[in-house]
Structures are given as C-alpha cells and as structure tokens.
Amino acid sequence: MRKFFARIAGTVLIGVLYLLLPLLPLLATVIFARLRFTTRYLSTLKKMRVHIAALSQGPAVHFFQDILGQVSQVPDDIQGECVQCGNCCMNHQCVFLEKVDEKKFQCGVYHSLFRKLSNCGSFPINRHDIERYACPSYFAQAPQASAISRPQRVIPIEMVKG
Ligand code: SF4
Numbered sequence: 001m002r003k004f005f006a007r008i009a010g011t012v013l014i015g016v017l018y019l020l021l022p023l024l025p026l027l028a029t030v031i032f033a034r035l036r037f038t039t040r041y042l043s044t045l046k047k048m049r050v051h052i053a054a055l056s057q058g059p060a061v062h063f064f065q066d067i068l069g070q071v072s073q074v075p076d077d078i079q080g081e082c083v084q085c086g087n088c089c090m091n092h093q094c095v096f097l098e099k100v101d102e103k104k105f106q107c108g109v110y111h112s113l114f115r116k117l118s119n120c121g122s123f124p125i126n127r128h129d130i131e132r133y134a135c136p137s138y139f140a141q142a143p144q145a146s147a148i149s150r151p152q153r154v155i156p157i158e159m160v161k162g
Contacts (some may be wrong), residue, residue: 006065013029014056024048032109042128054093063119080138088123088133
C-alpha cells in the first residue's frame with residue numbers, strides 16, 4: 001500500500017514541479033539563499049527541467065516510499081567514504097551539483113535542511129542504493145560485522161560558496 005501511495009505522491013510532486021517550473025529558479029534562490037539561481041535564470045531553468053525529469057525516473061517515488069518519515073541518515077551497516085564522483089546526484093543531473101574538476105563534484109546546497117531531509121541526506125540506505133548509482137566508495141557491511149562500531153561517516157560533498 002505504501003508503494004501505491006508513493007507512486008501517487010511522486011507523480012503529484014513531479015506534476016507540481018513542472019507547473020511551477022518558471023518560478024523554480026526564484027524559489028531556489030529564496031529557499032537556498034543563493035542569488036545565482038535567479039541571476040542565471042535561463043541556465044537554472046534548463047537544469048531544473050533535467051532535474052525534474054531525473055526525479056521522475058525513480059527518486060521521487062523512492063523518497064515517498066523509503067525515505068520520508070523513515071530514514072534520515074546513512075544506516076549503520078553502510079561504510080565507506082565519499083569520493084565526490086557525483087553519481088548519486090541523479091547521475092550528475094541534479095541542478096545543484098557543481099563541478100570541481102573532471103572527476104570531482106560538490107553539492108551547492110549541501111548544508112540545507114531540505115537536502116538533509118531528501119534522498120541525499122541518507123544516501124546510500126542499502127546495497128541497492130549503492131548499486132543503482134554505481135557508487136565507487138560505499139559498501140554494505142555483513143550484518144554481524146555491522147555490530148562493531150564504525151568510524152564517523154565522511155561528509156560526501158562539501159559546498160563552496162559561489
Ligand atoms: S556517495 Fe558515492 S556515488 Fe555519491 S558522490 Fe560519493 S562516492 Fe559518488
């Protein structure tokens with residue numbers, strides 16, 4: 001039943017985002033306190049369209065089905081350190097992703113509460129999460145091994161003001 005409602009909620013969210021599309025750069029400026037989303041309106045708009053299309057390919061439903069009200073951080077049986085490849089940022093289609101160099105990316109809204117509450121805040125939540133984005137650094141620990149204390153998770157993607 002949760003899966004059914006997640007599909008409905010995901011579809012509604014995508015529809016609302018498309019309806020609000022012309023306003024999204026402005027909303028992003030207000031929500032994330034970053035003027036560049038508005039000063040680079042057309043560029044942001046194009047990236048928003050790509051972002052929403054990517055959200056509609058699974059992440060929106062995944063949010064309502066697996067994340068919302070259930071998970072807010074990476075589970076204890078997941079270990080590793082992020083190398084900032086950007087794969088989990090919807091395969092580099094996230095509008096907030098910023099390129100650092102050829103192989104390294106960072107999140108432009110990393111410290112936002114909205115990011116922490118989204119799929120990003122608890123990625124990866126399981127082996128499937130790791131595999132679907134081909135994450136090169138995190139791995140799911142065997143159940144008995146996960147009982148042993150683990151080092152603090154390294155922040156995956158750091159923000160640079162721009
Ligand atoms: S969590 Fe994994 S997939 Fe995501 S940016 Fe870091 S290394 Fe890449």
